[in-house]
Each structure stands twice: as C-alpha cells, then as structure tokens.
Amino acid sequence: MALRTTMIWLTILGVTGLGASTxxxxxxxxxxxxxxxxxxxxxxxxxxxxxxxxxxxFPASCNAFDPDEIIQxxxxxTLTACGxxxxxxxxxxxxxxxxxxxxxxxxxNWRHSPESDPYAGExxxxxxxxxxxxxxxxxxxxxxxxxxxxxxxxxxxxxxxxTTAADPRIGLARLRLGGGSNGGYIRxxxxxxxxxxxxxxxxxxxxxxxxxxxxxxxxxFQIYTYFMSRTELPVGVDGVTNFPAYEYSTSDTGSxxxxxxSPPPSPVGTGCAQNIVVVYGDGAPTRDAFEPAxxxxxxxxxxxxxxxDFNPDNDFPxxxxxxxxGNTAGVAYYLDDIALFMQERDFAxxxxxDQTVTIHTANMAPGDLIADVFLSKTASAGxxxxxxxxxSLFLAELILAAGPALPPCxxxxxxxxxxxxxxxxxxxxxxxxxxxxxxxCQDGFDNDGDGGTDWDGxxxxxxxxxxxxxxxxxxxxxxxxxxxxxxVVVVPLLQALARRRAxxxxxxxx
Numbered sequence: 001m002a003l004r005t006t007m008i009w010l011t012i013l014g015v016t017g018l019g020a021s022t023x024x025x026x027x028x029x030x031x032x033x034x035x036x037x038x039x040x041x042x043x044x045x046x047x048x049x050x051x052x053x054x055x056x057x058f059p060a061s062c063n064a065f066d067p068d069e070i071i072q073x074x075x076x077x078t079l080t081a082c083g084x085x086x087x088x089x090x091x092x093x094x095x096x097x098x099x100x101x102x103x104x105x106x107x108x109n110w111r112h113s114p115e116s117d118p119y120a121g122e123x124x125x126x127x128x129x130x131x132x133x134x135x136x137x138x139x140x141x142x143x144x145x146x147x148x149x150x151x152x153x154x155x156x157x158x159x160x161x162x163t164t165a166a167d168p169r170i171g172l173a174r175l176r177l178g179g180g181s182n183g184g185y186i187r188x189x190x191x192x193x194x195x196x197x198x199x200x201x202x203x204x205x206x207x208x209x210x211x212x213x214x215x216x217x218x219x220x221f222q223i224y225t226y227f228m229s230r231t232e233l234p235v236g237v238d239g240v241t242n243f244p245a246y247e248y249s250t251s252d253t254g255s256x257x258x259x260x261x262s263p264p265p266s267p268v269g270t271g272c273a274q275n276i277v278v279v280y281g282d283g284a285p286t287r288d289a290f291e292p293a294x295x296x297x298x299x300x301x302x303x304x305x306x307x308x309d310f311n312p313d314n315d316f317p318x319x320x321x322x323x324x325x326g327n328t329a330g331v332a333y334y335l336d337d338i339a340l341f342m343q344e345r346d347f348a349x350x351x352x353x354d355q356t357v358t359i360h361t362a363n364m365a366p367g368d369l370i371a372d373v374f375l376s377k378t379a380s381a382g383x384x385x386x387x388x389x390x391x392s393l394f395l396a397e398l399i400l401a402a403g404p405a406l407p408p409c410x411x412x413x414x415x416x417x418x419x420x421x422x423x424x425x426x427x428x429x430x431x432x433x434x435x436x437x438x439x440x441c442q443d444g445f446d447n448d449g450d451g452g453t454d455w456d457g458x459x460x461x462x463x464x465x466x467x468x469x470x471x472x473x474x475x476x477x478x479x480x481x482x483x484x485x486x487x488v489v490v491v492p493l494l495q496a497l498a499r500r501r502a503x504x505x506x507x508x509x510x
Contacts, residue, residue: 031272032166033402034190036223037155038173039280042214045148045364046072046094047102047282049389051119056367060109071108072100081112087124091146097209101146132392134160147364147389148210151280154362154392155205158278159198161396167193168399169267172204173223176255177211181287182296183218185248185257186226190267213287216279217334218300220359221290221307222248224342225299227268227275227357232350236306237341243306244298257296271351274402275358277342278395279335279378282364283371288332289323303334310337311381317370333374339382344474353407353433360384360398362391409434416443427455430472439474441467448477 039045047070050056062082065071074095078087088111090101110116111123122128122143129142135157145153162168171190176182188204191197225246228234233242249260268275290303299306314320317333324331339359348355359382361375366388379386387394409429414421416428416438423429428442441464446453452464455471464476 031270032168032192033274033276033399034169034171034227034267035162035276035278035399036171036173036186036190036226037158037278037280038175038184038216038219038223039148039151039155039208040214040216040282040364041148041175041208041210042212042282042286043210044102044214045151045210045282046091046099046146047104047365048088048091048107049143049145049147049150050104050107050365050367051116051123051143052366053119054107054110054116054367056104056106057369060106060113060115062109062113064112065105065108067106067109069105071103071105073103074098074100079108079112081108084112084114084117086111086120089124089141089144091144091149092141093149094146094210099210132157132160134164146210147282148208150389151362151364152205152208154389154395155278155280156202157392158396158399159201161393162399163193163198165400169193169273170197170201171267172201173219173226174204174208174256175212175215175219176257176296178255181212181215181255182294182300183215183220183222185219185222185250185296186246186264187250187252187256189250189264213330214281214283214285215288215330216281216285217288217332217338218290220277220279220335220338220342221299221303222246223277224338224347224357226264227266227355228347229266229268229350230263232348234345234347234349236302237308237310238305241302241305243347244302247298248296255294255296259295268348268351268355271348271353271355275356276360276384276399276402277357277382278360278362278399279375280362280364280389281335281371281375281378283368284317284324284331284333284374285335287330288334289330290332290334291330307334307338307341309334311340311377315373315377317374335374336378336381339378343381343383354435356383356435358383358402360395361386362389362395363387364389407433407435408437418442427471434472436474439472440476441473442471446476448475450477452476 064081073088073090076087076089088103094101126141127139129140131138131140159170169190169192171186172188173184174187175184188201225243228243230245233245235242247259247263248257250264251258290300292300309322322333342357346354359379361379363371363375363386365371376386385398408415409423410432420426423432426437428437428439440447441455444458452462455463455467457463466476467473
C-alpha cells in the first residue's frame with residue numbers, strides 16, 4: 001500500500017512523466033488534457049462481477065457446475081447445489097433492457113462451496129457497497145452489477161472527479177454493433193467541458209449495452225487516427241505507408257460510425273495537450289483480426305505496414321501468435337502493439353515535438369488470467385497503468401496528473417532522481433522536448449538481456465552497444481520494447497537508490 005501511495009503522488013507531481021506530449025516548451029502554455037474512454041461492450045460484459053475473494057484459478061470444493069459453462073438469468077434465481085442454497089441476483093439495469101445476466105460456472109461452484117459462506121449475505125444483499133462521494137455517496141448493490149454496469153459507474157466517478165478538480169476535454173468512443181462490424185468510433189467528440197457536453201457524455205454512457213463482439217484493437221487503431229490531422233498524416237512502421245484519415249461519423253446509424261464527409265475534427269490543437277485513452281476490457285478481444293469488411297475499415301488492409309506486431313513477444317497469451325490459432329471468433333492480440341506504437345511514435349509530424357498517446361487500462365474481470373495479463377501488458381506498452389474497474393480514484397488521479405505540464409526534459413524537475421534535471425544537464429534528454437529523463441539507455445537496467453547496460457555500463461559492467469554515445473535512446477535493442485513501463489513508472493525511487501550515479505562525463509547530445 002505504501003508503494004502504491006508513493007506511485008500516486010509521484011505521478012501527481014509529474015515525477016513519472018506519464019502521458020507527456022513533447023511539444024516545445026517555448027511555444028506551449030497550459031492546455032487541458034484530451035481524454036477518450038473506450039468500454040468493452042461485448043456479450044461477456046453481461047457477466048456478474050466477482051467478489052474479490054473469489055479466485056477463478058483455484059478449484060472450488062463444489063463442482064456441480066461445468067467450469068466452462070455460462071448460465072444466464074433474466075430474474076433473480078435461487079439454486080441449491082452441494083448442500084447450499086444461494087440466490088443469484090441479476091443486474092437490474094440489464095433486466096430493464098430484457099438482457100440476461102451471465103454467471104460463470106467457476107463462480108457458481110464457488111458460491112455453492114463453504115469457502116463463500118462468509119460472503120453470501122454481502123453478495124446477495126440489495127445494498128452492499130458505498131457509492132463514491134463524488135457521485136453523492138449512499139449504498140448500492142455492488143454485487144448486483146454486471147461488468148459493464150460496474151465500468152459505467154467507474155467512468156462516471158472519474159468524470160466527476162476530474163471535472164471537479166480541473167477542466168479536461170473528454171470524449172467517448174464505442175464499439176460498433178454487429179458480429180461482423182469493424183472496431184469502434186468516436187460517439188462523443190472530445191470537447192471543452194460544459195454542462196451540455198457532460199449531459200451528452202452521461203446519456204451516451206448510459207446507452208451502452210453489452211451486445212456483440214469485442215474488436216478492441218481495431219477500435220483503438222481507429223481512435224488513434226481520430227487524434228491525427230485529417231490532411232498531414234504520419235507514416236507507419238514501414239516508413240512509407242500513411243495512416244488513413246479519420247472519416248467516421250458520430251452517428252449510430254447501422255452498426256455505428258458510418259463514413260462521413262464531415263467527421264469530427266481532431267482534438268489536437270497546438271500540440272501542447274497530453275492525450276490519454278482509457279480502455280476498459282474484460283479479456284481476449286474478438287472479431288479483432290483487422291479483416292476488411294463493411295466500409296468502416298480504413299487502413300485495415302495496411303495494418304501490418306502501419307503497426308502490425310510492433311510489440312513482439314512470445315509471452316502468454318500470444319505465445320508467438322497475434323492471431324489465436326484455430327479460433328473462429330477472430331481472437332487477436334494486437335492491442336498491446338497499438339498501445340506501444342501510440343506511446344512511442346509521433347502522430348502529428350507538423351506540430352512541434354512528438355505528439356503521443358498514453359494508454360491506461362481498467363480490468364473489468366480482475367482474476368481472469370487473460371484479462372489480468374493482457375490488459376497489464378497493454379497498459380505497460382502504452383506508458384500507463386492497469387487497475388481494476390472499481391479503482392476509479394487511482395485512474396482519476398492519473399488523468400489529473402497528465403494535466404497542463406511541460407515535457408519531462410524541460411519541466412524543472414529531476415524526474416528520474418539521478419541528480420540532474422532536464423536538458424542539457426540530464427544525459428537521458430536528447431533535447432528539451434524529450435519524453436523521458438530515464439530512457440532505456442539511461443535507466444540502470446539491462447533491458448534487452450544482452451549483458452550490456454545503458455550507454456556507460458551504469459557503473460557496474462559493460463555498456464550496451466546500441467546505447468554508446470546515445471544515452472537518450474528509448475530502446476536498448478531495435479524491435480524490442482526497451483525499458484518497459486512496468487519498470488519506468490513503478491519503481492523510480494528504487495531506481496534512484498540503485499543507481500544514484502556520480503555526475504559522469506557527458507557525451508554530446510545528438
């Protein structure tokens with residue numbers, strides 16, 4: 001808890017440099033952050049949220065239900081199994097729409113096991129939780145919520161907190177409806193705060209229903225193009241292919257977001273604002289293979305040339321396959337690749353500095369192995385944090401921390417606690433607009449495992465050959481993810497203690 005509290009305050013104070021747009025400090029003034037929320041609204045988000053004590057990886061003593069089975073109820077239902085009678089409460093918001101609440105077989109086994117006895121009353125109670133103070137407080141049915149309802153509550157709390165403390169510009173994206181639909185679109189464009197805009201956000205958030213697939217990678221790709229200019233377009237990873245201009249309407253006609261000659265404009269103005277996308281997900285994305293279809297697929301044909309497997313790894317759940325082998329649901333694992341590209345690449349080449357996007361993730365199914373690992377990996381790649389859906393306070397603090405601020409290399413702070421602040425004193429800064437004081441070649445770690453550390457060996461070994469004379473380099477090896485946000489943002493103080501280097505001879509910044 002102490003480490004996590006430290007992380008929050010370091011972030012609030014700008015120490016971590018999260019979400020920094022690297023616009024020129026000579027031309028930038030205070031500018032509110034641009035924030036887009038994207039919620040998974042697939043059928044799996046109808047699932048009742050799990051009690052935090054439940055561990056889906058640990059078999060329950062009751063095995064009356066198939067662990068792979070999904071059971072659905074439209075009304076509260078009382079069942080007796082393994083000698084225990086339990087009432088399974090449905091989500092009233094779904095019930096009002098005529099939509100059944102889902103119950104996972106593993107969770108039902110746990111509910112009918114003695115392990116859940118201490119929590120049965122809490123789970124079945126009408127009022128078992130306390131609403132956030134910003135939303136008025138009071139009791140509510142915490143465990144009567146589906147994953148989507150819990151996510152909506154979290155977003156409402158975040159919007160309340162950040163608009164009470166500051167004036168961020170907020171937008172809402174949504175997935176297109178229909179099994180064969182592509183990705184998502186901006187339903188509520190990013191705009192300056194106003195009562196009318198907040199009312200629109202509330203209405204559109206309330207209108208989200210858990211139907212269809214979860215093409216989260218495709219949606220994030222399309223949100224990325226929303227941030228870009230409509231005329232001066234950046235190139236992809238191949239250095240040649242241009243990203244498509246965002247040309248989707250905010251209309252919900254058809255599956256939503258049809259092509260339009262007058263799409264919402266890019267929210268990026270002078271390039272001084274920090275850009276954030278908060279992704280709420282609950283597992284493996286489906287129908288997410290970037291297969292062109294339906295006319296809302298701009299750039300899908302070129303996806304491999306634009307981003308592709310930008311964050312190459314062979315770890316779970318990909319295990320070397322961005323497209324899950326043998327699946328018919330279109331399960332794909334490009335979300336982390338897109339997040340890393342958005343964090344590292346400049347999407348507005350005509351603006352000063354590097355314009356990037358930070359990705360935070362909110363886990364709608366904490367405890368689910370794929371959700372835990374993949375969403376954490378996505379946030380790490382995107383320079384952000386992954387937190388449970390209910391931790392809206394932490395997400396709000398992260399967003400507020402990304403408010404009007406200067407780049408880490410010109411903000412007057414020693415962001416990485418190495419005794420040097422900003423360009424040109426901190427050798428981790430290539431220039432005053434650089435996005436980190438502690439890039440991979442100046443962070444005290446052998447990030448690529450080749451036996452070399454940083455540009456100078458970090459005082460205890462040989463230097464990394466990719467870093468020699470280039471301490472500002474963001475990666476120690478081409479094609480790999482460098483320091484990893486899990487190291488850069490979680491343990492800055494531990495880094496400082498481990499490598500509080502003497503002020504060394506400094507190479508030419510070039």
